[in-house]
Amino acid sequence: MSQSNTFTLDGKTIPYSEGQTIIQAAMAAGEYIPHLCFNPEFKPHGSCKLCTVKANGRQTASCTQHPAPDMVVESDTKEINDERRTLLQMLFVEGNHFCPSCEKSGNCQLQATAYQLNMMSPHFDQFFPDRPLDASHPDYLLDFNRCILCSLCVRASRDVDGKNVFALSGRGIKSHLIVNAKSGRLADTNFSGDDKAAHVCPVGVILKKRVGFAIPIGSRSFDEQPISATPHPQGACPVGPRSNAATLPPHPTVKDA
């Protein structure tokens, strides 16, 4: 019996090549699986669990799981979407996500994913943590209130920029994003606006100064179309395995606003 390199995603046949993960093959086929810490340009982190699917009946993160021939993958089901919504609600109450005053509103993947999954309320009690800003850098602002610990800036700075400006520190509920400088301030690092790390934040933590509302709220990426219809919001998704992020071509990003 010959084996086909295809699996089914919610009943649709999806081809894959050796080394691809489920989400990579799905994206290449134009299918949307909700995700936050996954970015096609970087090695998967597998931490946000938004991309959880059921593969042959078992829950797994589709950004780290490789498909097998004829695997039956379920993604857009009530059960999984309910769990994804709960994950989102926990992310929202853990930080301070006040969309009306956020420059990233409308271009934010956390917000757009919450719209996509019909999150009408945070459901849980708010933590209201105290997370001071870092406005020390002349061109960039860090608003830690919105950090979801996706580690994309950590991966970009380490793997692409070769700078190690960011890191995740602490464990469990005390995990937080830190800046690699004795003072802990962004101004005391060699971070620059040309860095990949300056352009990968899916939420509103790493913000370019003085351009916040150049594109008005209401005319932004996810105001125009839902995230499921926006092809790869963080960039193109080249087909095939990616072992070396640094060699990948540049890609269009969500409007910097």
Add this chain to the structure above:
Amino acid sequence: MNAPTKKLRVATTSLAGCFGCHMSFLDIDERLLELVQLVEFDRSPLTDIKHCGPCDIGIIEGGLCNAENVHVLREFRANCKILIAIGACAINGGLPAQRNHLSLSAILEEVYHAQHGLVDGFIPNDPELPLPLDKVHPIHEVVKVDYFIPGCPPSADAIWKVLTDLLAGKEPELGHGLIHYD
């Protein structure tokens, strides 16, 4: 001519809000005429009734920043079959909740005592003034909330969609373009 159907009774209030959601509600414009065929208002800024009586739908704008907000919210919950949280402040505390990382005493001190230009400042303590809460809270942390209309404010179309869905006996659904947190 059809016999008039019983109108649903609706109460609305703004707690720790800015009345922006009520303004957005009024933005349904001429659809208000359609709405008043179907509903009548109980306590609301539109009627000036002071206490909420038995209602079908209660609409709460704003979060909870003082003791009076909590009393009003509980009165609404006790009287309304369906309670709706409208706008960012009712849903996650919103702008007033930006004070939550500061201590209440430090805020009162700064505003009434220490701020530059204040002469003989004192923290108001009239018994008529409701006591501020230590932190600002969204309303679902205190009472059961049945439906949420997010937005700052939600658009008139979003409010209209939820109200007309409810009046038609359907589960309200917003979908892309109407669901907004900003």
